[in-house]
Amino acid sequence: MLASQAMQLNPLRFGTVEIDFPVVLAPMAGYTDSAMRTLCLEHGAGAVYSELTSAEGIRRDSEKTFQVLETTTNEHPIAGHIFGRDPEAMAEAAKYVEQTGLFDWVDLNCGCPVKKVVSRGAGAAMLKDLPLLGEIIEKVKAAVSIPVSVKTRIGFNNNTPGHLEIAKVVEQSGADMIAVHARLAKNFHGGDPDWDALGEMKQTLKIPVIGNGGINAPEEVTRMIESTGVDGVMIGRAAIGNPWIFKEVKACSSGFSRSVLERRDMMAEHVRRLVELNELKQTGSKGPHRYSPEEAACIQFRTHIPYYVRGLFDKKRLLMKLAQLMTVDAIMEEVDILVEKNT
Numbered sequence: 011m012l013a014s015q016a017m018q019l020n021p022l023r024f025g026t027v028e029i030d031f032p033v034v035l036a037p038m039a040g041y042t043d044s045a046m047r048t049l050c051l052e053h054g055a056g057a058v059y060s061e062l063t064s065a066e067g068i069r070r071d072s073e074k075t076f077q078v079l080e081t082t083t084n085e086h087p088i089a090g091h092i093f094g095r096d097p098e099a100m101a102e103a104a105k106y107v108e109q110t111g112l113f114d115w116v117d118l119n120c121g122c123p124v125k126k127v128v129s130r131g132a133g134a135a136m137l138k139d140l141p142l143l144g145e146i147i148e149k150v151k152a153a154v155s156i157p158v159s160v161k162t163r164i165g166f167n168n169n170t171p172g173h174l175e176i177a178k179v180v181e182q183s184g185a186d187m188i189a190v191h192a193r194l195a196k197n198f199h200g201g202d203p204d205w206d207a208l209g210e211m212k213q214t215l216k217i218p219v220i221g222n223g224g225i226n227a228p229e230e231v232t233r234m235i236e237s238t239g240v241d242g243v244m245i246g247r248a249a250i251g252n253p254w255i256f257k258e259v260k261a262c263s264s265g266f267s268r269s270v271l272e273r274r275d276m277m278a279e280h281v282r283r284l285v286e287l288n289e290l291k292q293t294g295s296k297g298p299h300r301y302s303p304e305e306a307a308c309i310q311f312r313t314h315i316p317y318y319v320r321g322l323f324d325k326k327r328l329l330m331k332l333a334q335l336m337t338v339d340a341i342m343e344e345v346d347i348l349v350e351k352n353t
């Protein structure tokens with residue numbers, strides 16, 4: 011471990027929300043369920059976002075949608091992260107998010123570039139229609155008393171409204187905070203993030219700005235804050251299979267000891283939490299269920315395993331077997347074989 015001093019960051023406040031350590035976990039659909047979120051919070055993440063939840067699904071009373079939004083009572087601060095393109099549906103969904111009493115604020119997704127979302131005119135597609143984006147923010151603000159934030163990009167492509175126009179609309183429509191992924195939507199997650207654009211947005215905005223995109227190591231958090239002036243930083247992919255990253259940022263240190271055994275124990279805990287979540291989910295729903303809670307957990311955990319075993323010798327054997335591993339014991343048996351080879 012490198013000797014270091016603790017990182018001093020000012021708490022980030024907007025409305026009733028106070029994020030003591032403003033380095034937060036990014037929403038990542040399919041990864042950031044309650045199991046990952048609680049692990050990251052326990053390792054220092056300042057806040058988390060719910061899974062991406064469809065406003066239309068909430069409106070239709072879809073059981074599947076409510077399951078996506080599920081959270082545990084010990085996750086705070088947490089945003090209910092919703093998407094949609096209909097201002098009324100978004101306002102209704104935001105109201106629902108508030109009424110659950112489980113969320114500290116509501117966040118509007120205006121950056122998702124995935125075809126399924128964009129083809130419906132939602133997510134990043136709203137960056138092509140700023141009057142609509144403004145109307146959604148205004149309607150949502152009027153519908154709830156908890157704070158409202160927007161997670162967005164620096165633009166859709168080079169021919170659509172630019173980052174400063176987006177910033178202006180978001181702020182003037184009443185959003186309390188903005189989180190900006192510093193890439194165009196057309197670039198998905200590839201290419202260098204444009205921190206200059208992020209810095210320009212920060213300079214023009216009075217509301218707090220969380221910067222996102224391109225944080226792969228703890229020291230890059232300081233670099234982003236110093237070069238853009240943002241009030242907080244959001245970490246996505248670098249936190250998958252790596253909840254320790256928040257502790258490292260806090261300690262201003264990379265190279266934290268993360269022994270193979272620590273990774274093993276974190277994996278055991280992560281999959282245990284997934285089983286627990288699936289048990290809860292199935293207890294509260296009608297069924298029939300295609301998979302038992304344990305099987306469902308093992309399937310969900312498959313996407314995390316490659317990240318936990320990054321860099322380990324002979325991980326290929328485990329990765330090739332993943333599809334067959336349908337019990338926690340079977341997963342952990344294979345993990346233990348890998349641990350033995352790497353200690």
Ligand SMILES: Cc1cc2nc3c(=O)[nH]c(=O)nc-3n(C[C@H](O)[C@H](O)[C@H](O)COP(=O)(O)O)c2cc1C
Nearest residue numbers: 036037038039062119161191223224225245246247
């Ligand atoms: C698998 C995956 C799922 C994502 N899902 C969402 C989402 O549901 N909502 C959202 O606003 N952004 C989503 N993102 C984008 C991230 O929140 C983040 O903006 C992006 O990964 C850039 O940050 P990073 O470089 O730290 O990973 C997702 C990204 C990934 C890789």
